Amino acid sequence: MRILVINPNISDSVTALIGSEAARSASPGTQLTLRTAPFGVAYIETRFEAMVGAYAAANVAAEHAQGHDAVIVAAFGDPGLAALREVLPMPVLGLTESALASACLLGPRFSIIAISQRIQAWYREVVHANGLEGRLASIRALDRPLARIDGIQEDHSQALLALCERAVAEDGADVLILAGAPLAGLARQLAGRLPVPVVDGVSSAVRQAEMLHGLQPGSARRGSMAPPPAKPQRGLPPALAALLQDAQARGASA
Amino acid sequence: MRILVINPNISDSVTALIGSEAARSASPGTQLTLRTAPFGVAYIETRFEAMVGAYAAANVAAEHAQGHDAVIVAAFGDPGLAALREVLPMPVLGLTESALASACLLGPRFSIIAISQRIQAWYREVVHANGLEGRLASIRALDRPLARIDGIQEDHSQALLALCERAVAEDGADVLILAGAPLAGLARQLAGRLPVPVVDGVSSAVRQAEMLHGLQPGSARRGSMAPPPAKPQRGLPPALAALLQDAQARGASA
Amino acid sequence: MRILVINPNISDSVTALIGSEAARSASPGTQLTLRTAPFGVAYIETRFEAMVGAYAAANVAAEHAQGHDAVIVAAFGDPGLAALREVLPMPVLGLTESALASACLLGPRFSIIAISQRIQAWYREVVHANGLEGRLASIRALDRPLARIDGIQEDHSQALLALCERAVAEDGADVLILAGAPLAGLARQLAGRLPVPVVDGVSSAVRQAEMLHGLQPGSARRGSMAPPPAKPQRGLPPALAALLQDAQARGASA
Amino acid sequence: MRILVINPNISDSVTALIGSEAARSASPGTQLTLRTAPFGVAYIETRFEAMVGAYAAANVAAEHAQGHDAVIVAAFGDPGLAALREVLPMPVLGLTESALASACLLGPRFSIIAISQRIQAWYREVVHANGLEGRLASIRALDRPLARIDGIQEDHSQALLALCERAVAEDGADVLILAGAPLAGLARQLAGRLPVPVVDGVSSAVRQAEMLHGLQPGSARRGSMAPPPAKPQRGLPPALAALLQDAQARGASA
Amino acid sequence: MRILVINPNISDSVTALIGSEAARSASPGTQLTLRTAPFGVAYIETRFEAMVGAYAAANVAAEHAQGHDAVIVAAFGDPGLAALREVLPMPVLGLTESALASACLLGPRFSIIAISQRIQAWYREVVHANGLEGRLASIRALDRPLARIDGIQEDHSQALLALCERAVAEDGADVLILAGAPLAGLARQLAGRLPVPVVDGVSSAVRQAEMLHGLQPGSARRGSMAPPPAKPQRGLPPALAALLQDAQARGASA
Amino acid sequence: MRILVINPNISDSVTALIGSEAARSASPGTQLTLRTAPFGVAYIETRFEAMVGAYAAANVAAEHAQGHDAVIVAAFGDPGLAALREVLPMPVLGLTESALASACLLGPRFSIIAISQRIQAWYREVVHANGLEGRLASIRALDRPLARIDGIQEDHSQALLALCERAVAEDGADVLILAGAPLAGLARQLAGRLPVPVVDGVSSAVRQAEMLHGLQPGSARRGSMAPPPAKPQRGLPPALAALLQDAQARGASA
Known part of the structure; x- marks a missing residue:
């Protein structure tokens, strides 16, 4: 196809x-x-x-x-x-709709990991528009300036991993969604290192x-x-x- | 201003x-x-x-x-x-947000009267995005072809009135919203003839x-x-x- | 009128x-x-x-x-x-209904700033009765005894400002509602000093x-x-x- | 006691x-x-x-x-x-809160049978305030004038029975609540004749x-x-x- | 009976x-x-x-x-x-359904006190299935290994009391539910020592x-x-x- | 695999x-x-x-x-x-979870077509447990006795088609889900004859x-x-x- x-x-x-x-x-x-x-x-x-x-x-x-x-x-x-x-x-x-569909097949509640504080409100509205806010455990986001949009995965790898771990430990996430095209491919890298299933939008779509x-x-x-x-x-x-x-x-x- | x-x-x-x-x-x-x-x-x-x-x-x-x-x-x-x-x-x-704000000051539940069957899904999503679906009594809409977009009020006056009355009698509407710019001004005309308060988007906005x-x-x-x-x-x-x-x-x- | x-x-x-x-x-x-x-x-x-x-x-x-x-x-x-x-x-x-109507025209999510801990439960129920709990970012309230009901604005000005700022920074409020007749007029005073729009009930009503x-x-x-x-x-x-x-x-x- | x-x-x-x-x-x-x-x-x-x-x-x-x-x-x-x-x-x-508590122990969804059309809006708000609208199958009500408030059970017995049956057959009620003090005792009379459990407020309270x-x-x-x-x-x-x-x-x- | x-x-x-x-x-x-x-x-x-x-x-x-x-x-x-x-x-x-029914007659919002971290997700789903998540203030749970399932009340009495108090002070619980058969009878013991009504499943059932x-x-x-x-x-x-x-x-x- | x-x-x-x-x-x-x-x-x-x-x-x-x-x-x-x-x-x-995931990628609201009246309550609870009741347009079901569980598709083909069409025309379904293993394969047959996308559980899973x-x-x-x-x-x-x-x-x- x-x-x-x-x-x-x-x-x-x-x-x-x-x-x-x-x-x-x-x-x-x-x-x-x-x-x-x-x-x-x-x-x-x-x-x-x-x-x-x-x-x-x-x-x-x-x-x-x-x-x-x-x-x-x-x-x-x-x-x-x-x-x-x-x-x-x-x-x-x-990407969102596809990641949500994948996540819903893996566990009851998911958290979304995002690249900036500002982006969270929009993501929450998109989850609401998809009718899935009841399954949203949390949205967590980086809080540092993004020096280069295509290097976020490298520049913030520790912070992203920490956000993932906190979403599981503190928010009750059963699944993680790494959100945003700039994080494309990160789920694949982290899959083994995270304690719950992790998906991203590109591969899901x-x-x-x-x-x-x-x-x-x-x-x-x-x-x-x-x-x-x-x-x-x-x-x-x-x-x-x-x-x-x-x-x-x-x-x-x- | x-x-x-x-x-x-x-x-x-x-x-x-x-x-x-x-x-x-x-x-x-x-x-x-x-x-x-x-x-x-x-x-x-x-x-x-x-x-x-x-x-x-x-x-x-x-x-x-x-x-x-x-x-x-x-x-x-x-x-x-x-x-x-x-x-x-x-x-x-x-228009929608303003009409919703006005309607919410007039009664607990509102119905939206719309100009076409197709338009209803989009309106429902907008009410949902505004977080007010709990107060939506119904959406009712014309089901005839619209010969001219600027003459709907005249061409379909009886049908619009009938939709309003059914929304009150059958759906429990406490307030009516006449939706869509093509209906601008109709609320003003019907205000006396309808059994509940009626608002439209343009005047509300x-x-x-x-x-x-x-x-x-x-x-x-x-x-x-x-x-x-x-x-x-x-x-x-x-x-x-x-x-x-x-x-x-x-x-x-x- | x-x-x-x-x-x-x-x-x-x-x-x-x-x-x-x-x-x-x-x-x-x-x-x-x-x-x-x-x-x-x-x-x-x-x-x-x-x-x-x-x-x-x-x-x-x-x-x-x-x-x-x-x-x-x-x-x-x-x-x-x-x-x-x-x-x-x-x-x-x-006051509440009017402030909610104003707030909903200014941004998607609002916080309510209140004068006492005890009052919060009742306010939450009122927001629920208005069908708007989906847009409620938080309710935050003073936690000190109120020496005089008509002097709260002066006696607790710093604390009220701090509650407003935390509602924006921590709860994601896009709009602030200063709640309660004893706070009438405070929104007008703070409008310039707060990072989001602020409304109160009296002026809204x-x-x-x-x-x-x-x-x-x-x-x-x-x-x-x-x-x-x-x-x-x-x-x-x-x-x-x-x-x-x-x-x-x-x-x-x- | x-x-x-x-x-x-x-x-x-x-x-x-x-x-x-x-x-x-x-x-x-x-x-x-x-x-x-x-x-x-x-x-x-x-x-x-x-x-x-x-x-x-x-x-x-x-x-x-x-x-x-x-x-x-x-x-x-x-x-x-x-x-x-x-x-x-x-x-x-x-009466309402007690009847809801009883009904919730008997089946997932309940209908409320009421004595007048007008009363339904208020009842729906009370169910909403109790947080149980998700389990409300329907509210159905008499639509005739009430000649005497203390004789409704006798004057409208057939109509009340018909409302009960329609709530089960058409609305999916698993339990019926006969609402309002004027209907006190009717649940007891109808219990054997209705196809689902039926409760009223007085006995529940x-x-x-x-x-x-x-x-x-x-x-x-x-x-x-x-x-x-x-x-x-x-x-x-x-x-x-x-x-x-x-x-x-x-x-x-x- | x-x-x-x-x-x-x-x-x-x-x-x-x-x-x-x-x-x-x-x-x-x-x-x-x-x-x-x-x-x-x-x-x-x-x-x-x-x-x-x-x-x-x-x-x-x-x-x-x-x-x-x-x-x-x-x-x-x-x-x-x-x-x-x-x-x-x-x-x-x-036990859950009965405790929820009792709790709903005592106040608008309840917290559930549970015996293990893992159990919370299942309890939340049960409250959701009962349609009462709108009245759930919080679920709080012990976070220590359970040495013996029939001695939890004695082994963790201080921790359970602390969870109860935090649910009231921080989560806004009006009622407490002590959850799980291993806690049967504890509500009866704590009833006088807690600042809000407390129920358990066994006695409620x-x-x-x-x-x-x-x-x-x-x-x-x-x-x-x-x-x-x-x-x-x-x-x-x-x-x-x-x-x-x-x-x-x-x-x-x- | x-x-x-x-x-x-x-x-x-x-x-x-x-x-x-x-x-x-x-x-x-x-x-x-x-x-x-x-x-x-x-x-x-x-x-x-x-x-x-x-x-x-x-x-x-x-x-x-x-x-x-x-x-x-x-x-x-x-x-x-x-x-x-x-x-x-x-x-x-x-089957349900998979069909819901597929349906959610095809349109905002879905209807479920089921094989018996009784089955509907359970299906509704499953949709609720999946957190997707906001996207459920309706559940419609056969109301005739099922002579043989493995021949429903043949015995009731016209009735099933009629249910599908009514779900689209009257309930606002954007997608149809043919529910139940006894209907496995029917979506494939009807895909061309129905006015909206149609999925079933087996192929989705x-x-x-x-x-x-x-x-x-x-x-x-x-x-x-x-x-x-x-x-x-x-x-x-x-x-x-x-x-x-x-x-x-x-x-x-x-």
């Missing part, structure tokens, strides 16, 4: 981190296309940045989704995920995309995930306009 | 509806600036359309907010509201903006509504880029 | 605090009538005291509401609020009363906020008996 | 219904004192009426509680229950009072059920003033 | 603890039969152990329930409780069984607590097979 | 249905071992039957899990799932097992999913006793 992996942010070095972990995670026969947002910010900590990232991801998807069997929005927090799910004909996955591709559950012609009803549009970038128009046409013929 | 009212959609005729009701609602001394999104769709029923509307609203705000004391995002569902609240220095209000302007509660320098932390950005439209940069600078100096 | 502001407690000096902040908050053209409960306790910390305050507020309203456009029950916790809303023909507001007066949303003839159905009564104080009888009659003719 | 049973309403004939069922329910050795509120309304359907009933119940308790081992507030909805629990030295029970008397769990000297902290009071009826003063003194010496 | 009390675990010494407290709690005229599980573990801390205990309890009930008026599953966490309630013709009670026996609320012929529909079975221990067959027959004839 | 698939019920013909769908779902290289419970009932509709099934599944796992990379408990409702997860060293999956096997997230040495602490046991079937003993030993050495 072919998966388009979209970094909704502008950091090519983070895209590389994502790509490496995605490649390590993918089954034989899975091909990955990686794309970085042409506009936006370096990484997402706030709702404004997520709003920009959502629009950027949509533009990337509009240009590149064709020919793929699944699309992954590769930022924790899943900017634009539900929006894209309405208009794309193939499964769309996000790749594996869950393969899982859905195997299930072939069908697509939505009705309900709130069906293509948007036809209505006038104006001024959108050509690819995005075409994406919406195609979806509307697909919906109308359903 | 000066309020910027942004229609996140491209329908000039809906902007006119919004403007009329906003003008009827405003106190003497309140000045209104109305702006229509330069790109997007005719009205919002889905998450994809809301995502586009959020980005459009942000661009309009970036170009026009300066010199205003408050900004209103004038689409029910509040696309981009929390995002703009992070970056703008003045209060930002949305204008009045709540005045209310906040009177309170002068201060702005956020910390917490999740403070300006986003400084980080690299690239490729955003100039006004949006400047808005984010200014916010980051304001945050850094806080 | 004319607003009746009822202190459900017997402290004239607290009524004076309320009156000062209400006057500072009111728009030009708003006239305030202040009344103190003729019986009851000095301030409310417990459910028993709230029960007494509710009945006292009802008696005051029964005697003085006529000729006013709105009524404010001026104790945090809103004793008797929903009861009065059923029987009075004009909008009725409470006055401004929200003006807001509702502007909206003219209509009153309840059906639903659970309509006047109580007619039934025998006996032995109530004359004004209260008349208030109930009038409401029943208004309901019967609706 | 001696139990004081307070009808917070003025209907002597309902007090008689309560007394009959209480007597049928009590164990040998349990003595019952019955008192009717000297002021208030005939029965409670609304929050205003509940507020009046709470104050009336408090006055009755203040005059008559001494010498009893438990006090029952005998109106469904439990007006004044938490307030009285703070100030009385013996256990205080309510009497039996739960005996249960608590047997447990002797101790009383609250701290926490939110401890006596109210000392503070000035003024103008309360003598018995109520003494009740509060005694409670404050008991609290101060704890 | 006759009550069968089943210890779902193999510890005869814990059965003796349970029996002593049950005897102290029972009213005159209540006869107790005590049975210990013939297979299983010493006490339950985990879901696996609870699963084994549930099956063991069912086997004991199948062999011994006949001739009793109520059955108590005497392990906190209530292993097998809902299952047995479906198949036994008399009321079935559990015995008293609540008597309470239900007095109410005679009827049994379930429909709903989810009715006997299981008839279907083939195979290979169950004879008594268990007969229990199920009898229940199916009773259900078929209902 | 090697997966052990346990039918916790005694129906060999249902095991065959499960096996066929599991085989159709498995990736090349995945080997399946199928085992039927040696004792129990034909299928699970109630908590008692689930309790029996849990114990039966544990016994089968104890005898056959060794040498496998994952274990699937193949009854909707997941009897014994959390229990087995504590004691087995490899991932353990259930097989694919999710492969997904987890790919992730290698590590196992629990701490938290509530770690092996049970060592304690005496007695009288368990030899394989089960050994399973528990091994788990305890693994835990002790962690």
Whole structure:
């Protein structure tokens, strides 16, 4: 199968981190296309940045989704995920949603380990939007400035490990989620050293995309995930306009 | 005070509806600036359309907010509201949030009357994101095609009245919310004819903006509504880029 | 417009605090009538005291509401609020409900700063009854004896400021609510010194009363906020008996 | 043991219904004192009426509680229950709380059968305040005028039975609660004819009072059920003033 | 009345603890039969152990329930409780459910004091399954190895008292629940020394069984607590097979 | 990889249905071992039957899990799932949990289609235990007698299709879950004919097992999913006793 992996942010070095972990995670026969947002910010900590990232991801998807069997929005927090799910004909996955799905199969309560204090409020809202706040043991986050977004794993390895251990010992976490594309691959490294199962978003999203591709559950012609009803549009970038128009046409013929 | 009212959609005729009701609602001394999104769709029923509307609203705000004391995002569902609240220095209000605030002062449980079946899922998610699903009696919606978005009030007046009455009689609504910019002004017309208080988003948002302007509660320098932390950005439209940069600078100096 | 502001407690000096902040908050053209409960306790910390305050507020309203456009029950916790809303023909507001409505327009999560340890349980129940516990970051309270109920702001200014700062730094509050009539006016003083928006109940209630007066949303003839159905009564104080009888009659003719 | 049973309403004939069922329910050795509120309304359907009933119940308790081992507030909805629990030295029970406790021991989900449409909103709020809305299958209520409050069981027997059956068949009720003092004793009559267990408030309260008397769990000297902290009071009826003063003194010496 | 009390675990010494407290709690005229599980573990801390205990309890009930008026599953966490309630013709009670019912009549929020760190997750899930997590102030537990399961009260008396006090002072508990059969009887000893009411499961279950026996609320012929529909079975221990067959027959004839 | 698939019920013909769908779902290289419970009932509709099934599944796992990379408990409702997860060293999956994980990746709200009226209460409790009731649109179930448990798909095909369509049209389902091992494979058949994505438990569990096997997230040495602490046991079937003993030993050495 072919998966388009979209970094909704502008950091090519983070895209590389994502790509490496995605490649390590993918089954034989899975091909990955990686794309970085042409506009936006370096990484997402706030709702404004997520709003920009959502629009950027949509533009990337509009240009590149064709020919793929699944699309992954590769930022924790899943900017634009539900929006894209309405208009794309193939499964769309996000890092948070996929990590939550994996975590829920491993134990009743999970903690999320994050890269900055500010990012926690947004993550909590995303967990709430997923209806899973009842299983959230805690969110714990680094509290130091991030010198380089693509070197967090190295620069803060001890602090990240300490956050994980405290989440288990003090918050009752049965599973750990290492959150954020900049931490892609860290779960794989720490799996043996942590006292509970640990997952991250990138590997979960790749594996869950393969899982859905195997299930072939069908697509939505009705309900709130069906293509948007036809209505006038104006001024959108050509690819995005075409994406919406195609979806509307697909919906109308359903 | 000066309020910027942004229609996140491209329908000039809906902007006119919004403007009329906003003008009827405003106190003497309140000045209104109305702006229509330069790109997007005719009205919002889905998450994809809301995502586009959020980005459009942000661009309009970036170009026009300066010199205003408050900004209103004038689409029910509040696309981009929390995002703009992070970056703008003045209060930002949305139709849903404002109508919910008004409704909560009038009775324990409210129903939302909406213009299309499809729109209900998104509205329910917005109420959930506002943490108020416990007070939602029901969402009821028109189930006929909308011939013209700016004539719904006339074309479907009997059906809208019937939805209101059923929400009270069958769902236990203590308050009614007439949802969506296309219904702006209808609450005012129906207030006497309905057996419970009725509010709409536009008048609520204008009045709540005045209310906040009177309170002068201060702005956020910390917490999740403070300006986003400084980080690299690239490729955003100039006004949006400047808005984010200014916010980051304001945050850094806080 | 004319607003009746009822202190459900017997402290004239607290009524004076309320009156000062209400006057500072009111728009030009708003006239305030202040009344103190003729019986009851000095301030409310417990459910028993709230029960007494509710009945006292009802008696005051029964005697003085006529000729006013709105009524404010001026104790945090809103004793008797929903009861009065059923029987009075004009909008009725409470300090808690109004402060919550204001806070919800300023950020996703709020903390409540309170004057005593004991009062916290009751406040939590009131937030729960309002359906907003999902947005409650924390309640923090003074833990020292209160030498004089009308001098708390001066006697405990440092401690109150410290509670505010901890609510933001440790509990994730995006907005602060300074709770209780004895703190009326403090939000106004602290607004500039706190890192997030801060509101109090008195100014919120006055401004929200003006807001509702502007909206003219209509009153309840059906639903659970309509006047109580007619039934025998006996032995109530004359004004209260008349208030109930009038409401029943208004309901019967609706 | 001696139990004081307070009808917070003025209907002597309902007090008689309560007394009959209480007597049928009590164990040998349990003595019952019955008192009717000297002021208030005939029965409670609304929050205003509940507020009046709470104050009336408090006055009755203040005059008559001494010498009893438990006090029952005998109106469904439990007006004044938490307030009285703070100030009385013996256990205080309510019809709703007791019926909920019994029902929760008989099956996962319960329905409440009520005497009027209007009463349902208040009951739902009481279940919510008890934190048990997750187990509430439904509230179903008579929709006809009540010719006489003490003859509902006879006048509407078929309709009440039909409501019970629909709650089981359509709402998934595992247990039925017949709500309201006017229905006291009906559960006993219908127990054999209904397909699920059925409880009412009066018999549950009497039996739960005996249960608590047997447990002797101790009383609250701290926490939110401890006596109210000392503070000035003024103008309360003598018995109520003494009740509060005694409670404050008991609290101060704890 | 006759009550069968089943210890779902193999510890005869814990059965003796349970029996002593049950005897102290029972009213005159209540006869107790005590049975210990013939297979299983010493006490339950985990879901696996609870699963084994549930099956063991069912086997004991199948062999011994006949001739009793109520059955108590005497392990906190209530292993097998809902299952047995479906198949036994008399009321079935559990320690947790009964203690929760008692606690809810004494104050709004309760804390659970437990014997081991590991046991807390299971207890939290049981409270969640009972729909009462909104009233759970905290779970606090011993953190030392348990030298002997039948001597915890003596070996850890100071630590248990300290946990109780912290739950009141720091977590806002209005009521304390001493959880687990190994603590049976401790509530009775501590009742005078703790600042809030305290209950345990064994005495609550015995008293609540008597309470239900007095109410005679009827049994379930429909709903989810009715006997299981008839279907083939195979290979169950004879008594268990007969229990199920009898229940199916009773259900078929209902 | 090697997966052990346990039918916790005694129906060999249902095991065959499960096996066929599991085989159709498995990736090349995945080997399946199928085992039927040696004792129990034909299928699970109630908590008692689930309790029996849990114990039966544990016994089968104890005898056959060794040498496998994952274990699937193949009854909707997941009897014994959390229990087995504590004691087995490899991932353990259930039909419900796996179907929920798949459904959550396809849309916000799901409906469950079930084979009998009685089964619905149990399913709702399982969804609640998974913390996902906020995303449950409805449960709809057949209301006719089941002539043969292995022929439901054929005997009730029209009724099942109708339930699916009503869940989408009337309940707002974005995704459908066909629940219960007797429906294994039906989702595959209906996928094209239904207007929203449809999943079942068997194929989801097989694919999710492969997904987890790919992730290698590590196992629990701490938290509530770690092996049970060592304690005496007695009288368990030899394989089960050994399973528990091994788990305890693994835990002790962690």
